[in-house]
Amino acid sequence: MAAPLEQQLRERGMRVTPQRLLMHRTLRELDRHVTAEELLGEVSKRLPNASLPTVYATLDLFAELGLVKRVRTGGGAALYDPRTAPHNHVQCRRCGKVEDLDSTVDVKNVLRAAKRQGFRPDGAELVVSGLCASCART
Amino acid sequence: MAAPLEQQLRERGMRVTPQRLLMHRTLRELDRHVTAEELLGEVSKRLPNASLPTVYATLDLFAELGLVKRVRTGGGAALYDPRTAPHNHVQCRRCGKVEDLDSTVDVKNVLRAAKRQGFRPDGAELVVSGLCASCART
């Protein structure tokens, strides 16, 4: 499991706030890709005054702590993925839906190539684009 | 080289307009990632009345024809890549700069996994994120 959020925050001298704790818990409960707006909707059930800017700030913080990954999709809202294990994504180019892909790829070569070019790579993200099952039928 | 633009347009019953021809030529001359705005800047030197919506429409058309690829960037403006040969990209998470990466990855497994999930994949795009040479120095 991931390191406790409270501890990570305290170690960095950051505040343990109800918003942060609730968002973290909600992300774990939902356990799927969420947009900032979706998360706000869920969080608002328990914390009615939560605001979208705070959700963005908190999700970006969680991304820095490694608790979520920001998935940049081709269009529309950014997705935040609570799944930390390595995996990839498929996105339908018609309806925009994003799904997980358990298959992984060997990125050693590209990471080495990145280093050769002077980059200090953190990770790699693979997105397969195509048509989802329902869009392919039409 | 790629099929002549004029021919592709005529075959589809689309019009061969000065804007389309000029943008195509300009893309080939620049031969690098461009944003819609950058391309408009270049194109405006010869066609002063060109407009951003037309640039977007034309770039999307070119993407459909396979003449350019729209590159997912982490934020900011979308990039259009005139390079058709398979390659990947690195993006600096600090300054946002995007560079080519000649190394490729074996995507057979992920494509097969996508098919198993009912997707009809068109292709896959890998983006390595990290720090570029100049941002890593600071």
Next chain:
DNA sequence: CTGGATGCAAACTCTTTGCATGCAT
């Protein structure tokens, strides 16, 4: 001629920023 492409403006969405208030420390 005629319909698709263009240019302009405006709308729209998503995300970030500024500032006053409040709360964790």
Next chain:
DNA sequence: ATGCATGCAAAGAGTTTGCATCCAG
């Protein structure tokens, strides 16, 4: 008490849409 986090509003960037005009076919 101190100052970071929050909530609100508003700005900002990028992209898309609507519509009148224009031009390639």
